[in-house]
Amino acid sequence: MLLTRPGDTIRMPGEYKRLGDILVESGVVSNLQLAVAVAAQRTSSRRLGEIIVERGYATEEQIAQCLAEQYGYPFVEKPESVPVEPEALELVDAETALTADILPFRVEGGTLHCLIWDPIDIRVTDALRMQTKKALSLHIAPRTRLAKAIRAAFGIGVQQRASAQPSRVPLPERFQVIEAIDEETRQAWLRAYDTELDRTVQISAVHTEDHTLTKFKERVKEFGAANHPSVAKVFDFFQHEEWNIAVLEDNPGETLLSILRTRGSRNPAQTAIVCAQVAEACDAVIAHGKEPFLSPRNVLVHDRDVVLAPTFAPPVGWIVRGSSFTDCVLRANGLLIATCLTAPSNWELADFDQTQMRAAPKKLHDIYLRCIDRSRPDRFVEPVQIAAELKAYRWSGSHGVVQGSSARGEDRDALLTSLDGGDDARPSFWQRLFGRAS
Numbered sequence: 001m002l003l004t005r006p007g008d009t010i011r012m013p014g015e016y017k018r019l020g021d022i023l024v025e026s027g028v029v030s031n032l033q034l035a036v037a038v039a040a041q042r043t044s045s046r047r048l049g050e051i052i053v054e055r056g057y058a059t060e061e062q063i064a065q066c067l068a069e070q071y072g073y074p075f076v077e078k079p080e081s082v083p084v085e086p087e088a089l090e091l092v093d094a095e096t097a098l099t100a101d102i103l104p105f106r107v108e109g110g111t112l113h114c115l116i117w118d119p120i121d122i123r124v125t126d127a128l129r130m131q132t133k134k135a136l137s138l139h140i141a142p143r144t145r146l147a148k149a150i151r152a153a154f155g156i157g158v159q160q161r162a163s164a165q166p167s168r169v170p171l172p173e174r175f176q177v178i179e180a181i182d183e184e185t186r187q188a189w190l191r192a193y194d195t196e197l198d199r200t201v202q203i204s205a206v207h208t209e210d211h212t213l214t215k216f217k218e219r220v221k222e223f224g225a226a227n228h229p230s231v232a233k234v235f236d237f238f239q240h241e242e243w244n245i246a247v248l249e250d251n252p253g254e255t256l257l258s259i260l261r262t263r264g265s266r267n268p269a270q271t272a273i274v275c276a277q278v279a280e281a282c283d284a285v286i287a288h289g290k291e292p293f294l295s296p297r298n299v300l301v302h303d304r305d306v307v308l309a310p311t312f313a314p315p316v317g318w319i320v321r322g323s324s325f326t327d328c329v330l331r332a333n334g335l336l337i338a339t340c341l342t343a344p345s346n347w348e349l350a351d352f353d354q355t356q357m358r359a360a361p362k363k364l365h366d367i368y369l370r371c372i373d374r375s376r377p378d379r380f381v382e383p384v385q386i387a388a389e390l391k392a393y394r395w396s397g398s399h400g401v402v403q404g405s406s407a408r409g410e411d412r413d414a415l416l417t418s419l420d421g422g423d424d425a426r427p428s429f430w431q432r433l434f435g436r437a438s
Contacts, residue, residue, distance in 0.1 A: 019048055022066045023058065033057045047118075054233070054249065059199060060142035064117060068140040071119045079103065079115045079141035079149040088112065091132045094154040095263060098254065099303055100124045101143065103150045104132075111135045117143040144200050147252040147302070148179070169205045170241045177203075182255060182297055186210055189298075189309070191250065201235060204246040204310055208239065216244035219290060223310040228284035230277045232300075232309040248309060253302030256340070257347075260296060265343035268361050274299070275337050276390035277306035282329050282383040291325030294318075294332040296339055296347065317350035326382065327374060333386050334371025337364070363393055 020038065023029045029037075029052060037051045049063040061077060068075035076082060088104040091112065097103055102124055106113040112134040116124070119138055129136055141149070167177045167190055175192040178200065182189040186207040194201050206216065217237055224234030233249035256274065260266070266274065278299055285292035285308075295318065298311040318335055320328050339347045341364075342356045357365060367389050370380050380386050 019063075019066055019070055022070055023052070023062075026062075026066065028062050028066065029057045056197070056199070060144055064140050064142045067117075067119060071140075073119055074139045076115060076139045076141045079146045080152060082115065082149070084153045089153060091134075092128070094150075097150050097154065098147075100128070101146060101150070101303065102128065103141075103146060103153060104128075105153075107134070108137075111137050113137045113139065115139050115141045115146055115149065117141055117146050144250055144252045151254070169203070169243055169245075171203065171245070172240055175201075175203065182257070187311075187313070189255075194247070200250040202232070202248040202250050202309070204248060205243045206313075208242050208244055210313065211244055213239045213244055216246075220246045220310055222285060222288045222290035223292070225288050226281070226284040228281055230281035230306055230308055231284055232307050234310075246310060251300045251302060251305075251307045251309075253300035253305065253307060255297060256299040256301055256336075257296035259301060260339065260343040260347075265356075266340040268341070268364050271337060271340040272364070272390040272393070273304065274301060274306050274340060275333065276387040278308055278336060279333050279383040279387040279390070281306075281308035282333065283387070286326060286329060286383065291329055294329065294336060296336065299336070315348040315350075317348055323374075329383060330380050330386070331372050331374075333383055334368045337368045337371065 020029075020034045024031055024034055033052070033055075037048060037055060037057065040051050040055075041048050049067065052058050053060055053063055065075050065077075067073075082103075082105050084103070084105045085107060088107050091107075092102070092104050100121075101117050103115040104112050105115060112128075112132055114128070114136055116138050117140065118124075119140060125136055125138070167180055167183065167188060168185075169183075169188045169190065171177065171190075171192065174196045175194060178191045178193055180188065180190055181202070187210070188203070188205045190203040190205070192201055192203050193199075204220075211219075216239075220234055220237045223231060232251065234246060235249065236247040238245055278294065282292045282294060292308060293311045293314045294308070295311065295315050298309045300307040300309060314328070314332065318328075318332050320331055323331075335350050338350075338352045338357060341360050342352050344352055357368070360368075367386065370376055370378055370389075371386060373379060380389075
């Protein structure tokens with residue numbers, strides 16, 4: 001249910017229909033596909049529309065159009081083409097827009113027009129209404145294209161690439177490069193449009209001189225077999241000209257490296273939630289007998305979701321010669337914690353500001369040491385232990401408070417905020433995000 005205020009532009013259809021019913025009536029999905037998606041939703045915290053897109057039953061554009069019809073809002077197929085007024089952008093900071101998936105684009109008197117993909121997330125709409133003191137007029141847009149439009153509007157995130165300036169990686173004609181997420185001389189990570197299957201995908205590419213096709217396939221297949229929500233799903237892999245290509249599920253997130261470069265270090269609670277999910281992803285890949293090379297480059301963060309994508313060489317300073325791959329992964333998880341907390345410019349050499357590290361909560365610093373110091377008797381022996389420790393504490397000020405079992409089951413939003421006061425004064429994540437009490 002949407003909460004409204006006088007003056008809000010809310011148009012609800014005369015007869016409410018569930019999203020699944022609209023998709024079936026529109027011929028977008030079959031009854032069988034809907035039943036499979038609903039069954040998958042019962043064991044997942046994800047929305048029905050996300051699951052339908054993930055399984056390839058419908059595109060994000062079709063889902064967004066049906067949501068617009070369901071709730072009576074205008075549908076915007078190409079949010080990147082909508083003119084954005086500076087006055088509207090000034091009302092919301094970039095971090096908020098990226099986290100909340102919302103793009104304000106026009107102010108008309110007491111009304112703020114916004115692009116959003118989830119029209120029923122009342123935490124976002126209520127907090128934005130209170131912050132801006134304006135009524136909201138919502139317009140629905142596809143999630144991935146909206147995320148790209150937000151980054152473009154605020155001038156942050158991925159390297160935007162014009163169609164006249166193609167990637168150095170030659171791709172089959174079926175793929176049209178949208179943007180370069182991260183691109184170097186001999187490896188690249190791209191977002192592209194698959195014209196044959198009518199969907200946006202991510203491309204991970206490495207030059208054949210660095211990896212044979214056999215080695216490349218082995219690593220990609222192990223990621224594909226992990227079947228974990230924090231591990232990127234693999235659609236296909238092949239060799240094209242002098243490049244090994246992996247086609248991955250598109251994740252709307254931004255690389256952790258980009259976040260650290262553009263918005264600086266993360267607070268202890270944000271570090272904990274990101275690194276806990278990465279540790280769980282590493283554990284899932286290790287279970288299939290492979291070392292998941294890890295760095296801020298191949299960690300995608302979007303809202304509270306974190307995805308680890310396959311990469312094919314660790315950073316130079318993160319390599320431990322003569323160690324087992326489990327020990328290497330444990331050390332990499334520790335270095336990722338340090339990278340989040342300090343955001344060093346020369347992170348690839350594992351050169352961290354130790355003063356900043358010592359200023360971190362004692363418990364978090366201890367978890368970092370248990371990852372990288374293999375001589376400690378209490379060292380971690382598998383990544384899932386790191387995740388459990390990070391989740392077992394509510395990160396507050398300069399220390400961690402042990403959470404009981406009931407606290408661990410609370411909304412994960414609580415982990416995303418570094419706390420300064422006691423529990424009685426503890427604001428919610430959305431209150432802290434928008435800087436106001438709700």
